[in-house]
Structure formats: structure tokens, C-alpha cells
Amino acid sequence: MQSDRPTDTPSEQFGEEESTAHAPGQSSGCFPEAPRFEDIFSLEDIQRIQDAFAAAADVASVITTPEGHFLTKPSNFTALCRDIIRETPLGSANCARSDRSLGEACPQGPAVAKCLSGGLLDGATPIFFGKRHIATWFIGQVADESFDAAAGMAYAREIGADEDAFRRALEKVPRMSRERFGKVCTALYCFAEHLSAMALRNHQQSLLIDDLRQAQAELKTRDRNLADLIDFLPDPTMVVNAQGSVVFWNKAMEKLTGIAAVDMLGKSRFEYGEPFYGAPTPLLIDYARGAVGQPDARYVVADKNVDSIIAEVSVATLPRGPRHIWAKAVALRDDTGRITGGIEVIRDITDNQRADLALRESEEKFRRIVETANEGVWVLDAADKTAFVNRRMAAMLGCSAEEMPGSLVEPFLTEKSLPTVRAHLDKLRQGQTTVFEHELRAVTGAVLWVMVSASPLYDGSGRYIGALGMFTDITARKKIEEELAESSHRLEAEVEERTRDLRLQALELAEANIRLSELDRLKSAFLSTVSHELRTPLTSILGFAKLIGRDFNDQFLPLATGVPALEAKGRRIASNLAVVYGEAERLTRLINDVLDLNRIESGNMHWRDTRFNPLEVLGKAANSIKGLLSQRPEITFVLEMNEDVPEVRMDPDQLIQVVTNLLQNAVKFTREGTVRMTVRREGEAVELAIADSGIGIPPGELEAIFGKFHQVGRSDTMGETTKGTGLGLAICRQIVRHYGGRIWAESQLGQGSVFYVLLPGCDAAQAETPTTMATAKVRSPAAVDDCGVKTPDAARCGQKP
Numbered sequence: 077m078q079s080d081r082p083t084d085t086p087s088e089q090f091g092e093e094e095s096t097a098h099a100p101g102q103s104s105g106c107f108p109e110a111p112r113f114e115d116i117f118s119l120e121d122i123q124r125i126q127d128a129f130a131a132a133a134d135v136a137s138v139i140t141t142p143e144g145h146f147l148t149k150p151s152n153f154t155a156l157c158r159d160i161i162r163e164t165p166l167g168s169a170n171c172a173r174s175d176r177s178l179g180e181a182c183p184q185g186p187a188v189a190k191c192l193s194g195g196l197l198d199g200a201t202p203i204f205f206g207k208r209h210i211a212t213w214f215i216g217q218v219a220d221e222s223f224d225a226a227a228g229m230a231y232a233r234e235i236g237a238d239e240d241a242f243r244r245a246l247e248k249v250p251r252m253s254r255e256r257f258g259k260v261c262t263a264l265y266c267f268a269e270h271l272s273a274m275a276l277r278n279h280q281q282s283l284l285i286d287d288l289r290q291a292q293a294e295l296k297t298r299d300r301n302l303a304d305l306i307d308f309l310p311d312p313t314m315v316v317n318a319q320g321s322v323v324f325w326n327k328a329m330e331k332l333t334g335i336a337a338v339d340m341l342g343k344s345r346f347e348y349g350e351p352f353y354g355a356p357t358p359l360l361i362d363y364a365r366g367a368v369g370q371p372d373a374r375y376v377v378a379d380k381n382v383d384s385i386i387a388e389v390s391v392a393t394l395p396r397g398p399r400h401i402w403a404k405a406v407a408l409r410d411d412t413g414r415i416t417g418g419i420e421v422i423r424d425i426t427d428n429q430r431a432d433l434a435l436r437e438s439e440e441k442f443r444r445i446v447e448t449a450n451e452g453v454w455v456l457d458a459a460d461k462t463a464f465v466n467r468r469m470a471a472m473l474g475c476s477a478e479e480m481p482g483s484l485v486e487p488f489l490t491e492k493s494l495p496t497v498r499a500h501l502d503k504l505r506q507g508q509t510t511v512f513e514h515e516l517r518a519v520t521g522a523v524l525w526v527m528v529s530a531s532p533l534y535d536g537s538g539r540y541i542g543a544l545g546m547f548t549d550i551t552a553r554k555k556i557e558e559e560l561a562e563s564s565h566r567l568e569a570e571v572e573e574r575t576r577d578l579r580l581q582a583l584e585l586a587e588a589n590i591r592l593s594e595l596d597r598l599k600s601a602f603l604s605t606v607s608h609e610l611r612t613p614l615t616s617i618l619g620f621a622k623l624i625g626r627d628f629n630d631q632f633l634p635l636a637t638g639v640p641a642l643e644a645k646g647r648r649i650a651s652n653l654a655v656v657y658g659e660a661e662r663l664t665r666l667i668n669d670v671l672d673l674n675r676i677e678s679g680n681m682h683w684r685d686t687r688f689n690p691l692e693v694l695g696k697a698a699n700s701i702k703g704l705l706s707q708r709p710e711i712t713f714v715l716e717m718n719e720d721v722p723e724v725r726m727d728p729d730q731l732i733q734v735v736t737n738l739l740q741n742a743v744k745f746t747r748e749g750t751v752r753m754t755v756r757r758e759g760e761a762v763e764l765a766i767a768d769s770g771i772g773i774p775p776g777e778l779e780a781i782f783g784k785f786h787q788v789g790r791s792d793t794m795g796e797t798t799k800g801t802g803l804g805l806a807i808c809r810q811i812v813r814h815y816g817g818r819i820w821a822e823s824q825l826g827q828g829s830v831f832y833v834l835l836p837g838c839d840a841a842q843a844e845t846p847t848t849m850a851t852a853k854v855r856s857p858a859a860v861d862d863c864g865v866k867t868p869d870a871a872r873c874g875q876k877p
């Protein structure tokens with residue numbers, strides 16, 4: 077038996093053995109690991125047993141690995157072996173060889189042999205783990221009855237040991253019969269066998285314990301995960317165990333009920349019903365796990381089977397007030413089918429319910445709108461088959477809304493409309509909305525025109541599921557359009573014809589215009605020739621009539637004095653001469669007026685315009701009629717001139733002509749009374765008003781009197797004195813308009829008349845642009861003027877002809 081010290085690194089040596097230990101056939105195959113002796117046993121405990129055994133049996137003892145490395149410390153080793161033989165190199169080598177040989181024999185069973193070094197008796201027994209040899213337990217260093225002391229001393233000499241010390245040590249070596257040593261070895265073998273069995277058991281137990289620990293850890297993890305999972309659930313969730321105690325109360329449940337999990341966990345006897353009903357009440361979970369026979373009558377059960385139930389219920393005492401909730405409860409069972417508790421998930425569907433209600437109401441509303449709509453509604457599915465038509469659409473198609481679903485579009489189209497509708501259906505499939513018109517053929521065969529506004533329909537995932545079209549019956553409109561088109565065609569033809577006529581007329585007019593211009597030119601030439609030719613003899617007639625009258629009055633009439641017949645004849649001749657003179661004078665006035673008007677209208681009038689204060693010129697004009705007034709003493713003339721009048725720019729002679737003409741008319745058409753001329757400022761203009769208390773003018777003639785040759789027809793004619801030409805006012809209007817002014821009359825029949833003249837002052841006239849002036853001219857009353865031609869009467873105007 078060797079006396080090596082136990083190695084400090086036995087495991088490293090066993091480590092080298094591992095691969096062998098694990099080799100199939102050598103291992104028991106039951107163990108995933110190849111445990112070492114020191115993994116299975118407590119070396120401390122084994123050391124104590126080994127020490128006690130060695131002391132009790134009085135043998136030396138040590139346990140080594142199968143390779144011979146010490147696992148324990150040597151017990152009860154003899155001084156002979158430990159301090160003498162081993163201290164010599166040869167003794168030590170022999171010791172090792174002896175132990176090795178004993179150890180090699182060991183796996184087959186316990187072995188007893190004489191030590192190859194000192195001849196003492198040694199024994200060894202193997203310790204197994206299953207079938208694997210994991211340690212060898214050595215005992216020995218005893219001298220049996222066959223021990224030869226002399227041979228021992230000879231061995232001392234052989235190995236070079238101190239013989240005295242060898243002898244002394246040898247004397248102390250325990251003596252034991254071979255038989256007894258054999259019994260000790262058997263006892264050790266039994267113990268080692270027991271240790272081997274224990275090793276296996278120990279290891280199996282430790283594996284079991286490991287498995288158990290691992291299972292417990294996994295269970296804890298799973299519990300924690302489950303708790304997290306239930307907490308994570310968005311719906312309020314609770315779990316109770318077989319006893320009906322709350323084991324899970326997740327966060328959503330805390331939020332719904334306002335009760336924290338710590339306050340609810342462990343609660344039983346239906347206390348968890350309190351947040352919902354205000355008092356401990358069984359919940360759906362209690363029905364699912366079989367704790368109550370029937371679900372509460374308040375539940376509206378939607379689905380129920382052996383282990384689960386779904387129901388809705390209204391609860392009153394939740395923190396957010398009365399709520400409508402949906403709940404599902406399921407029984408939890410173990411592997412044997414025994415109910416181990418229950419789980420209940422709750423969903424607050426109050427808002428959903430309201431939304432559902434609102435949706436139903438809105439659907440109902442839209443259904444009614446669609447049903448009562450004036451437009452037809454036609455919904456097609458993705459295969460262009462009818463999914464829905466409203467009543468109006470069905471009426472257009474001539475069938476009932478119920479029989480339409482499933483039918484295709486084509487049978488309701490005319491040959492003309494088929495390609496149009498197909499093209500638009502393609503557009504809809506490509507996601508476009510379309511508006512178009514086409515013909516529809518009702519089942520009755522009637523053809524109607526419709527206008528369609530169509531849009532594609534998609535499902536929630538954006539897939540095309542069909543199209544919706546709004547149909548308006550436009551048959552009547554189409555008919556009107558056709559009629560309109562026809563009449564417009566007709567009109568166009570008529571207009572073309574009329575245009576052709578008008579063009580012809582325009583041509584004729586243009587030709588007539590040319591002819592008229594020529595005539596006008598001829599007329600002017602004629603007028604000037606004629607007037608010249610007339611004026612010369614007229615001047616002679618006037619001169620001679622005047623001369624004859626004067627001679628007749630001065631020389632012939634006195635001769636008839638005293639002869640009544642001659643006197644009467646003489647007065648008649650004088651009177652006739654006066655008529656000749658008067659008519660010749662009127663003819664002269666007429667010629668002058670005609671020429672004057674012709675000059676103005678043909679643009680040949682020579683206007684000698686100058687800027688002046690009108691008061692002086694108006695004063696002169698007033699003076700010019702004094703001669704006339706002197707013959708009419710029954711008329712009072714009043715002149716009122718306001719100093720503050722603006723200056724005017726015009727021909728002063730023309731102003732005199734206008735005023736003289738108006739004053740002569742006033743005197744002429746007044747039997748007695750007053751003729752009043754007023755001059756005043758009217759803004760930037762000068763206003764003249766010539767008022768008389770004469771015979772007046774009928775309202776219907778107030779405008780006409782400014783026309784050429786127009787004279788008011790009267791029954792109460794004022795005699796020869798009122799005879800005129802009817803051109804005076806026409807000339808006045810032409811002159812006033814030429815200067816951008818206005819002239820008009822107001823009158824009361826039988827009461828008198830007022831003639832107004834408004835002439836723009838210099839500042840106003842200068843300030844105005846030519847356009848404004850032109851506008852002013854257009855605004856003046858007589859767009860209706862159609863004037864003749866005449867020269868002013870010298871007598872009336874106070875001017876020479």
C-alpha cells in the first residue's frame with residue numbers, strides 16, 4: 077500500500093478520465109454527467125468514516141482515484157511504511173508498484189495481497205458509480221502469522237534502510253491473523269458496496285432535487301409571466317382559484333372598478349361583485365366555475381356552454397357611473413378535469429352601444445333618404461352585378477327593387493349606351509369618379525335618358541368592391557334640348573336669311589345715303605341760290621312798298637279828304653300795302669332763318685367765339701326789343717340780372733340772337749301783363765329765364781315747339797302779329813347745344829310760359845374735357861331735334877340780315 081500524500085488536484089486527474097468515463101458502455105447511460113467521487117460524497121464525512129474504520133480495525137487506510145491519486149488523507153499509517161521504507165527510493169518504488177497491482181485487480185472485486193515492498197498484508201475494495209469505478213479504498217500494513225521477520229530485515233538491507241530503525245518500527249506493526257484481516261476486508265467491501273449504492277442514489281436524488289428546483293423556478297417564472305400577461309391585457313380581467321378567492325385582478329380591472337389589486341387579491345365570498353353591484357354578488361365567473369347554478373337574471377346571455385359563458389349586463393355602481401358591459405367567463409381545469417378556478421374578461425361597451433345605436437339611427441336615416449330620394453341609386457358589386465337599387469331606380473327600370481339584386485346592367489342598356497357604360501365602368505375600376513349621360517331601357521321597352529354621377533366603392537383594406545351611381549332622369553331635358561337645337565337651327569337659318577336681307581338693305585341705304593348727301597349738297601346750293609335770287613327782288617318789293625305807302629299816305633290820301641268814298645278806298649289801299657309789306661318782311665325772315673339753320677347744320681356757320689361777361693351782352697339784347705315794347709304799352713318788361721354770374725366763351729351775336737328770339741316770342745304771345753328776364757348763376761353755369769304772362773303752351777307741345785317749322789295750332793289766334801316762321805326756337809336750340817348748354821320750356825296754358833337757357837360758364841367749360849362736353853351735349857333734351865334752315869330775322873334779332 078503506497079504512502080503518497082493525497083493529491084491536491086484529484087479532480088484534474090479525474091478530468092483526464094472523463095472521456096473514458098463517458099464512453100458508451102462504460103457509463104450507466106442513465107446520467108448525463110460523469111460525476112466524480114467527491115461530487116457525490118462529502119470528503120469530510122468520508123474522511124471521518126475512514127479514520128474511525130482504520131482506528132477500529134487497527135489497519136492503515138486511504139481512498140484513491142482509480143489512477144492512484146489520494147482522495148483522502150492516509151489514516152493510521154505505520155511508521156515502518158511511512159517513515160522508513162518509503163523514505164528509501166527503492167522502497168518507495170516498490171510500494172507504488174504493489175499498490176498499483178492491487179488497485180488493478182480491484183475492479184473485479186476485493187483483493188488481498190502481500191505488499192511487494194515490505195511483505196505486510198494489504199487489501200483493496202472498489203467503489204462504483206453504477207458500473208463505473210470511481211475510487212479504490214485501501215487498508216492494510218498489518219503483519220499476519222506468515223510474516224517473516226528475517227526476510228523483513230533482509231529487505232531493509234536490500235533497500236538500504238536503517239536496520240535498527242527498521243526493526244523498531246517493525247515491532248510496532250499491528251499483528252493480525254490472515255483470517256481476521258480477511259474479515260476486515262469483507263466488512264470494508266460490504267461498506268464500499270453500500271457506498272456505491274449510496275453514490276448512485278445520492279446522485280439520482282441530487283438530480284431529482286435539481287429537476288425539482290428547476291421546475292419550481294420555471295413555475296415561478298411562469299406564474300410571474302402569467303401575472304404580467306393578465307396585467308397586460310387591455311380588458312379588465314380577474315381570476316379566482318378553486319376556493320373562489322381572487323388570484324389575479326389586472327390593471328384594466330383596477331381602472332374600471334377603482335379598486336387596487338392589493339385590496340382585492342384573496343377576497344372571496346363574492347366580494348369581488350361589490351364594485352359592480354354595490355354588494356357581494358356572484359359574477360359570471362361563478363357560474364362558469366360552477367359556484368352558482370344560474371347566471372344572474374340581469375345578464376343577457378349571448379352564448380353558453382359547459383365551461384364558458386358570454387353575456388351582457390348593465391351595472392350601476394362603477395366609478396364612471398352606470399355602464400353597459402360585455403363579459404366572458406371560463407372555468408379553469410387541471411389535468412384531471414377538476415375545476416381549479418375561473419377567469420372573467422370584461423369589456424365596457426357603453427360607448428360601442430351608443431355608437432351602434434347612432435350608427436343604426438344614421439343607417440336608418442340614410443336608408444330613408446335613399447328610399448325617398450328623387451334620384452335613382454344603383455349599387456353594383458365588383459362583378460358589375462346589382463347589389464342594391466332604391467325605389468326610384470327600380471321605377472325607372474320598370475321593375476321592383478327586390479327583384480333587381482344579382483341582375484346585370486347590360487339588359488337595361490340600349491345598343492348606343494352599351495359601349496359608353498362599359499367605358500365608364502372601366503374608369504370606376506381604375507378609381508375614377510365619373511359623370512356622364514346615357515340611355516336606359518326599362519323592362520317595358522321604354523327608353524329614357526339619365527345623367528349618372530358614379531363613384532367607386534372600396535372595402536376597409538382598399539379593395540374595389542363595386543360602384544355607386546346616382547341617376548337623374550333627364551328625358552324631359554333632353555327633349556327640350558333637342559327641340560331647342562332644332563329651333564336654334566331654324567333660327568340660324570332665319571337669321572342668315574335676315575342678315576342677307578339686311579346686308580342688301582344696308583347696301584341700299586348706303587346708296588340712298590350717298591344720294592341724300594348729294595341731294596343735301598344740291599339743297600344747300602339751291603337754298604343759297606334761291607335765297608340770293610329771292611332776297612334781291614324782295615328787297616325791291618320791301619323798298620318800293622315802303623316808298624309807295626309813304627307817297628300814298630303823304631300825297632294821295634290828303635286829296636281824298638272830304639270825299640267819303642275816296643277816303644274809304646284810300647284806307648283800303650294803305651291797308652293792302654301794309655299787308656304786302658308785312659308778308660314780304662315775313663318772307664325775308666323765313667329765308668334768313670332757313671339759311672341760318674342750314675349753315676349751322678351743315679357746319680358752315682362761322683362762330684366768332686370770345687370770352688366775355690354775359691351781363692353786358694344780355695343788357696344789349698334786352699334793349700333791342702325796346703322798340704317792339706313801345707308799340708305794346710300794355711306789357712311791362714322787367715329785367716333782373718344778378719351780378720355774380722360766370723363768364724362765358726361763345727359768339728356774343730349768337731347769344732343775342734337766342735335771347736332776342738325768346739323775348740320777341742314772349743312779347744308776341746302775351747296780350748298784356750309782364751315779360752321778365754332773369755339772369756343768375758347756377759353752379760358753374762349761367763341761367764337765363766324769360767317768363768311771360770301770355771297764352772301759354774299745351775304740355776304735349778313743350779318739346780315739339782323746338783322742332784323745325786312747328787307752331788302751336790290755336791283757335792284763339794292773336795292775329796297777324798303772331799305770324800312767324802316756326803324756325804326761331806329750332807335755331808335757338810342749335811346754338812345753345814353748340815355751346816354745350818340746354819334750352820327748355822315750362823308753361824301753364826292761359827297763364828304764361830318760362831323759357832330757360834343754361835350755358836356753361838368759362839371755368840366749367842374749360843375744366844371739362846371734350847368728352848364731357850360731348851356727353852353734356854348728348855344729355856341735352858333734344859336728341860329729338862330735326863331742324864330746318866333759316867336766317868335770323870333782322871328785326872327780331874335787332875341785327876341786319
Ligand code: ADP
Binds near residue numbers: 742743768773787799
Ligand atoms: P315763330 O316764328 O312761329 O315764333 P318759333 O320757333 O319762335 O317760331 O316758335 C314756335 C312756336 O312756339 C310759335 O309759333 C308759338 O306757337 C310757340 N311759342 C313760342 N314762344 C311762345 C311763348 N312765349 N308763348 C306761347 N307760345 C310760344
